Amino acid sequence: MFSRTIPRFARQIARAAPRYQTPIARPVARPSLFQPKQTAPSTYFQAIRCYASGGGLSQDEVQGRIMDLLKNFDKVQDTSKLNGESHFHNDLGLDSLDTVEVVMAIEEEFSIEIPDKEADAIHSVKQAVDYILAQPDGKTAL
Amino acid sequence: MTSANPALRHQVKRIYKELLYMGKDFPQGYDYFRTRLHKAFMSQQHIDDEEKIKKGIERAEFVRKEIEALYFLKKYRTLRHTYDKF
Numbered sequence: 001m002f003s004r005t006i007p008r009f010a011r012q013i014a015r016a017a018p019r020y021q022t023p024i025a026r027p028v029a030r031p032s033l034f035q036p037k038q039t040a041p042s043t044y045f046q047a048i049r050c051y052a053s054g055g056g057l058s059q060d061e062v063q064g065r066i067m068d069l070l071k072n073f074d075k076v077q078d079t080s081k082l083n084g085e086s087h088f089h090n091d092l093g094l095d096s097l098d099t100v101e102v103v104m105a106i107e108e109e110f111s112i113e114i115p116d117k118e119a120d121a122i123h124s125v126k127q128a129v130d131y132i133l134a135q136p137d138g139k140t141a142l
Numbered sequence: 143m144t145s146a147n148p149a150l151r152h153q154v155k156r157i158y159k160e161l162l163y164m165g166k167d168f169p170q171g172y173d174y175f176r177t178r179l180h181k182a183f184m185s186q187q188h189i190d191d192e193e194k195i196k197k198g199i200e201r202a203e204f205v206r207k208e209i210e211a212l213y214f215l216k217k218y219r220t221l222r223h224t225y226d227k228f
Contacts (some may be wrong), residue, residue: 097183100155101176104162116156 062110062132066125069105073098087124099123106132150195157202158183164209169216 063084070076070086075098081091088094088102103119106128112135114122122128158179165175186198 095184096155097158097180100159101162104159116152120152120155 057132059129059133062129063125065109066106066128066132069109070102070125073102073105083125084129085124085126089123103128110135147192147195150192150199153199154183154195154202157199157206161202161206161209164206164213167213168209 067082067084070082070092071079075094076082076092078093086092088099089096094102099122100119103114103122106122107114110132112132114131118131122131161179162176165179166172168175189195189198
């Protein structure tokens with residue numbers, strides 16, 4: 001019985017296989033024929049979605065921009081400690097006045113104005129990212 | 143710095159920020175201004191008497207006005223220089 005089921009199973013796989021084939025597995029000439037058809041609708045939809053789609057900022061983008069900004073900040077000497085969780089004072093060795101400067105730079109980078117009270121609460125990269133993402137224009141991580 | 147009173151600490155930070163904004167157009171460049179300002183503020187770090195901190199904030203206010211006056215003067219001179227060729 002076992003020996004009979006295996007060939008049947010194998011035939012089923014053989015029949016099912018072409019459906020699951022990825023474009024990479026196909027011969028070289030065929031993808032070029034099929035690709036325009038496949039990609040055209042998606043680009044078409046994207047062009048429409050541009051106007052009202054939920055653009056906003058992703059968390060990675062915000063974090064990347066803040067890290068770049070800190071990398072270029074001349075008082076940050078030890079860039080090896082710079083990561084998404086870095087604390088301005090404890091890890092990067094910035095004093096409270098430098099923190100004010102960093103917050104100002106962040107304001108400029110994202111073209112926003114951070115009120116004094118909120119600005120005082122920002123002491124680390126993570127807090128800054130969270131604050132930016134909490135803004136109406138920012139897109140919270142899904 | 144001014145750890146005694148959070149309100150004063152706030153004020154110091156605010157005036158620091160205002161001065162930084164003013165310094166963006168400083169004749170010798172922003173970096174020159176920024177390092178000097180940072181040094182000036184840090185030299186007052188040890189002060190913990192509230193009255194003295196208030197004095198310091200007043201002094202910073204005064205400096206801010208001086209810088210403003212400097213900009214106005216610079217603007218006036220530039221305009222004057224462009225209009226009357228003497």
